[in-house]
Amino acid sequence: MNSVERLFDRMPESADRLSSTGTWESGARQWPSSEQQTLICCRIVEETHDVRTFEFRTEDGLPVRFEPGQFMTVSGTVQGQSVARCYTISSPPTRPYLVSITVKRVPGGVMSNWLHENMKPGNQLHAYGPSGAFTSTASAAPKSLYLSAGSGVTPLMSMTRASVDLGLDRDIAFVHSARTPADIVFREELQRLVKLSPRLKVFFVCEGIGNEKTWVGATGRLSIQLLSEWLPDYADREVFTCGPAGYMSAVRDLLREGGHDPARYHQESFDISAAVAPEPAAPERERAQDTFTVKLSRSSKTFTMGVSETVLSAAKKAGVVIASSCTQGVCGTCKTKVLEGTVDMKHNGGIREREVQKGFRLLCCSRPTSDLVLEL
Ligand SMILES: Cc1cc2nc3c(=O)[nH]c(=O)nc-3n(C[C@H](O)[C@H](O)[C@H](O)COP(=O)(O)OP(=O)(O)OC[C@H]3O[C@@H](n4cnc5c(N)ncnc54)[C@H](O)[C@@H]3O)c2cc1C
Ligand code: FES
Structure with missing residues (x-):
């Protein structure tokens, strides 16, 4: 064989x-x-x-x-x-x-x-x-609205392809924003999928027409007017959004303006610039010690860091290489065991409770609340 x-x-x-x-x-x-x-x-x-x-x-x-x-x-x-x-x-x-x-x-x-x-x-x-937890699988919503921009199309494309492959004919409205028609990723395939799945609707909106002078689709940015025209029932739909940080914040604002229930809104950010978690509030900062010492148990390196920095960014400044990827507590790449000390961690699903119980933390979204010894 x-x-x-x-x-x-x-x-x-x-x-x-x-x-x-x-x-x-x-x-x-x-x-x-x-x-x-x-x-x-x-x-x-x-x-x-x-x-x-x-x-x-x-x-x-x-x-x-x-x-x-x-x-x-x-x-x-x-x-x-x-x-x-x-x-x-x-x-x-x-x-x-x-x-x-x-x-x-x-x-x-x-x-x-x-x-x-x-x-x-x-x-x-x-x-x-x-x-990652950005998936429509668990959603029992009868109608969905997928909103994407640029490479943010990828998770929604996987969801759409799965739905069509399974013959589910789900009621999915897919609205993709691109800079120009030539920048629309999966353009032909999405148009083909519409023919296979009668309840799948696809809309494109491009900021400009670029070299495609024959473009007859929507131009400009996604607006509540455009959304209402295409999908008068958008407020009834479970929304899944992925794209650059600016796009997602605009989408959140326009949906709020249109009365969409935020509890039915799900998003994923690819944007590393949006990754920096907020600094601790001023009163907390005033109470806290200004700097802490971080020791690495395996390499015996030591560095000091401020309380408002994440351990990952302080390590980077100190020339210590720690594997990382998303820098927003999503992917789990920077997971490290804290052997001594405590941190304040605000993650986005990149670590399980049982790992936290065992002493692991995501260094990209953890700020020290004491001196630390890390298993590194
Ligand atoms: C959950 C998730 C899923 C993702 N899925 C996709 C996907 O399907 N497709 C996709 O294309 N991307 C996706 N991304 C984004 C992807 O992970 C990368 O962030 C992206 O490809 C850029 O990585 P890079 O190494 O090329 O850029 P980087 O080297 O990380 O640089 C990113 C930007 O920062 C700038 N930069 C780098 N270093 C510095 C510096 N020292 N100072 C100032 N600016 C600097 C660069 O010029 C560049 O503009 C996803 C991200 C996440 C978190
Ligand atoms: S780098 Fe992704 S969770 Fe820290």
Whole structure:
């Protein structure tokens, strides 16, 4: 039996199915977010002039289990430095043998440019298992509204592809904002999916027309007027939003203006500039000691830091390299055991309660409340 036959031989035991509640269930094996695996690049798709999809299979060819909307933390050595970044799995869990990430080149960005320039079919990429809670799977809402801008399209694309693959014909309205028509990621595929799923509606709004003089779609920015015109029932929909920080804040404002219930609003930010958690309130700062000492138990390094900094940013300033990615308490890359001392941690789902009980903290969103000894 050759490797392809062996793969097919495994398929029945990893069959994917819908649960009785209509949510996603997969027989594919779990890949814990704390476990690194080697992925092999199989295919690269040019989506736009600065966005590429990289398709991977696992080294052993086994399928991967994840929820639509989850991300992987990928890592590589770029110019001698170990770099880790989060990328949403843009493919759906209904196609568990190939996992895709769709990456926009960020000017001056380390990982996105490295992937665009170096990742070729046959090359390896190291990645930690799927993570993140931004998924529509658990939502029992009969109608959804997906709002995305730029590369923020990826989690919503995975959710849409999964819904169409499963033949669910969910009532999904997908509104994507782009700079110009040429920047619309997955444009043709989304238009094709509409034909396959009668209750899927797709709308594009572009800031400008760029070189596409024949563009007849909406131009400008998403507004409550445009949303009401396209979707008079938008206030009844469960909203999932992903895009740059400025876009998401504008979306939140316009939905609030339109009377949408904030309890039915879910978002994920890719934006590292939005990552800096707020400083402690002034009275707390006045009470607190100004600086604390941080010791690293393995390397015996020591540095001092201010109370308003995160441990990760203070370590970086002190020349201590700590693996990190999202810097917003989402991905878990900076998880470290605090052996002595206490921190104030404000995370966004990147750590489990049982890990906190064992003394682990996310250093990107933790500020010291005493001197610290870290297991590093
Ligand atoms: C949960 C999650 C999911 C994501 N999913 C996707 C996805 O599906 N697709 C996607 O394309 N992206 C996604 N991202 C974003 C991705 O993780 C990276 O942040 C993005 O690709 C940029 O990484 P980079 O290494 O290329 O850029 P970086 O090197 O991190 O740089 C980012 C920006 O900061 C600037 N910069 C870097 N260093 C400095 C400095 N010292 N001073 C000032 N400016 C500096 C750079 O010029 C650049 O503009 C996701 C992020 C998160 C958190
Ligand atoms: S770097 Fe992602 S949780 Fe800290």
